[in-house]
Amino acid sequence: MHCLELIIPPLPQLLTIGHSCWTPGQQHVARSFNVYDMLFVLKGTLYMTEDDVPYEIKEGCMLVLEPNRMHIGHRPCEEVTEIYWIHFAHQAPVRAVDSGQISWSIPFTKGTNDDLTPHQQMMYIPKFTSIHIPDILPYLQQMLELHHALSPASSLLLQSQLASLFVELQTAVRNQYAPRSRLLSDQAIAYLEQHMTRPFDAKHMEQTLHFHFDYLARCLKKYTGMSPLQYLHDLQIRRAKSLLERTALSVAEIGQHVGIENTNYFIRLFRKQSGVTPGQYRSGRMGRV
Incomplete structure (x- = not known):
C-alpha cells in the first residue's frame, strides 16, 4: 500500500473539517486547490478521480x-x-512510498545540547486504504465539535486532535500492512530494550521470540542497518550518554547501569561508538544548558 511521505516539523495544520450525507445522484464538483x-x-x-486516476471510496475506506x-x-x-472530509495545509509530499519499504525502526542520531535545528523527520499517511472506523471516529467527531466552536481556547486542542488522528492512521499502516520481517525486527528491538542490562545471549533471544537467531538478525539488519549486538551497544551507549549528562554517577557505575560490568570494556566501547571517552564526553558538556 502506498503512503505519502511528509516532512515534519512542522506538523500539518487543520483548515476545516466537515460531515455530510450525500443523497443518490450527488456528485463531487471538479476543482484543484493548494490544500x-x-x-x-x-x-x-x-x-472520485484525481489526475485521471479513478477511486471507489467504499464504506470503511479513506482517500487523500x-x-x-x-x-x-x-x-x-x-x-x-x-x-x-478534512482540509489541511502542508508542503507537498516528498514521495509516495510502499508501506513495506518504510524504515520504521532505524533510530535517529541522539540529539545534543549543541543542536540548533531539528533532525529531519518524516510522517506517513495512507493514500488510499481501508480503515477501522471505530478507531478513528472519535477523533473526527471531536474535531468537528471543536471546529464548530473554534476559539483561542480550543485551537491547540483541535490541532492536537489532527496530530492524534495521523498517529492512529500511521500505526494502522504499520500494523496492517507490514511484512513479517518488519514485525520481527520490531520484536527484536523490543527484546533488546527489555534486556539491555543483561549479557547478550543469542540463544535466549531465539527462545524468547521463537525464531532462529540468524533470521531475527537478518530482519533487524534490514530495517536498522545493525546486528542485534550492534543495536544493543547502540542502546547502551545512548543510555550512558544520558546518564553522563544528567547524573553525577561515576563511569564505572554508569557502565553497570547500562549492563556493562567491565569498566575498561565500557570505556573502549564508548570511545568506539562516540569517538571520545565517557570522561571526555561529560567534560565537553559541563556548563551547557
Missing part, C-alpha cells in the same frame, strides 16, 4: 487528495453516502 483533502467514507460509496491536483467526482452516488 490536502482527506476523505473518510462511513457508509455508501464515493466515486493531494494539493494542486485536479479532482472530480466521476460518477454520482448511487446510495446514501456518509462522509467526513
